[in-house]
Amino acid sequence: MKKVISGLILALSLGLFNNSHASAEPLVKSKEDVRPIEVVANGEFIKMDVHPLMDNNLLFVPIRALASLGLSYSFNPTTRVATVQNKDGEYLKISANSKTAYKNGKAIKMDIPAQNSNGRILVPIRFVSESLGYNVQFESIRKFVFVNSKDYSFDSKILYQDDLQAARKAAIALPINTDFKTLSTLNGYRLHEYTFPSGRADIYFFNDGIYTFVQVKDGKAIAIGQLYRERRVPSQAAGNVSPEMSLDTDPIMEAYDHRSVIFFENNDSTAGAGYQDDKNKRVDLKTKMNVYSDIIQKLPDHR
Template identity: 35%
Template sequence: MDSEANNYNGRLMVPARFVSEAFGYSVYYEGTRGILFVKSKDYTLDSTKITSSNVQEARVAAISLPIQYSFKSNSLAESDQKLNYTYIFAANDATRYIYDNGSVSTVVEIKDNKANAVWQFSTNGIPGYDLYTTLGGQQPSYIAEILDDHFEHFQGRYKAYYKISNGSTKSFTYQPKNYGELIQPIPLQ
């Protein structure tokens, strides 16, 4: 074990990586969203969910993939200390999204059943940085298209914002029971 087991109020706590790997699972910690991914060796991704015509289902599948980087992620993108975050999608799209933790935004593309970070930029939450200061990767040409549907967790509340056909924005609040309910269906217009 790379860290020791501890007793907390009568409960034995052991490192998740040690226990998972002892039972044949692989473990990957993604710091951007503070998510621990545990996967069995015989797991195969159901790629039909990523390409589903049900946009909500496809978006849930997209955010359930660990984000991988071809560049070094900025340390301010680490979300384990952040309580507020937002997922932003283009209308009727699950193949591209922005994950924003209030300081750094990470643009993610889904290709070949993988979530690849293509650009990280600062937002106005970082002192000394201007909006859209590149922190890693390269700004994609479609960035303006990914600003339609927002799923936000802010100060303990969940709220969805979406654009309607006349260009105005509507919203609704919700309370997810699990990670799969973070993405809600957008009302038909």
């Protein structure tokens, strides 16, 4: 059974079941092929028409994306000033290309000016954190930004509810923490994939060309280790994983022995899911992706 499951996992990871699903080999290196940065606010992925930008190792976040944190937002097209106000009445006024912002009417200096991208005001993430009082974390593995209000806390019970789709969406909406030096991200690799054991949301492995094995415990997603395997170069590993790790026999894979399910992106703004039913028949699903969390689909029979 393990050979069947690991073979299925490898086949999906290498795109053998879906022509639009990319291989683990690094892709085009042009700027247009850099994956957009996703934002998770208080545990929810945010749908954005303008994604955060990375400029000279500095991250700029669209203020408008923070509306889900209880902020009200307005933009004056004449003065080109954006105003953000929290539920306590504190407000922030920011102009694009200006290092001067105003908090409650008092001028404050920004180290780096805000930017304008397609009519949206983007500000340095450190400035958002310090001036509006949010906790901000950048996860380097998936290139995600996590923004939480002061009173937000993750409820671990959600991982063990009957609604597996909601539980798995909550699991991938947690930042992946590491206590080891991670492997370098593959240039140009855009598509993501998650594999969960059937019936569970508290453990998964993430694949973007590099396998990252994750366990969710006490409300935190902890990376056990990483593995990069490509036919023409030596395997690489980090954390509690060996470069010679076997997807058949390694203890990390034991949880995935029985009917694993795989969720993945296609390059046409859709998401796919795959698993084997009780008769060992391959089942494939597909759905439109409007927001990143749509990658996790609803499956039958508590899978």
